[in-house]
Amino acid sequence: MSATADPADKSNPAARLAFAEGQIVQELGYDDDTDQDLREGIEEITGTDLVDEDYDDVADAVLLWHRDDDGDLTDALVDALEYLAEGGLIWLLTPKTGRDGHIEASDIADAAKTAGLSQTSSIAVAKDWAATRLATKSTKATGKR
Template sequence: MSATADPADKSNPAHRLGFEEGQIVQELGYDDDTDQDLREGIEEITGTDLVDEDYDDVADAVLLWHREEDGDLTDALVDAQEYLADGGLVWLLTPKTGRDGHVEAHEIADAAKTAGLSQTSSVAVAKDWAGTRLATPKAAKSGKR
């Protein structure tokens, strides 16, 4: 693997998330179980390091790792939106079915709706993690899908 990865490299697991070069991605809910290949893949595509909850500016997207035991998902989604630029997206990453911490699809749908987000797609993004793309009302209205 070269020092500068090709953003069009389909083997990069982050390619399915639609990130682009130069985007700022804020990561929330990081823990020992997060997928390092996915994290590194996002950094390769964007050309920037992931920023954490201490970042004091707006981000183009939020990567929210959430497990059943992490507390109220609606609250986490509302909090995640505080960091987003207008039209930004939240990628909710939850353990796949059968994995510790799995969050049921209906719980994700209910929490997203309550938080004012639109669920636009779901993808398998890593061995143990599924991703749900959640659009803010401004992103949904502008046609970003």
């Protein structure tokens, strides 16, 4: 049985991302501006360290930090799919409106569609970051998280 964080737990900023104990989360796009509380919250929930781009096995989810000047978002999403387990999710983290590096919602939707992903929800997860949940076709079809 896996323990999932209580979405009402306001002390852990990652609680709303629905990660579960034992999941492997690959983090891409890490930089000095990423939210450390969110990263630590994910590790607390999963009980595992985040793995980076050098991880060469499948991950249950990908945490993709992406800013407007990080290059092509579609390419980043396609790259994120490379080691994602079937039914896995991508959480795309982008700077909130008004912050440096903000990406318009329409650009996210276009990039996700081109990469073969479906945008299922968007939430504020940190002071400067918004999260967009992107599902693969197999995730949508099975309802798997």
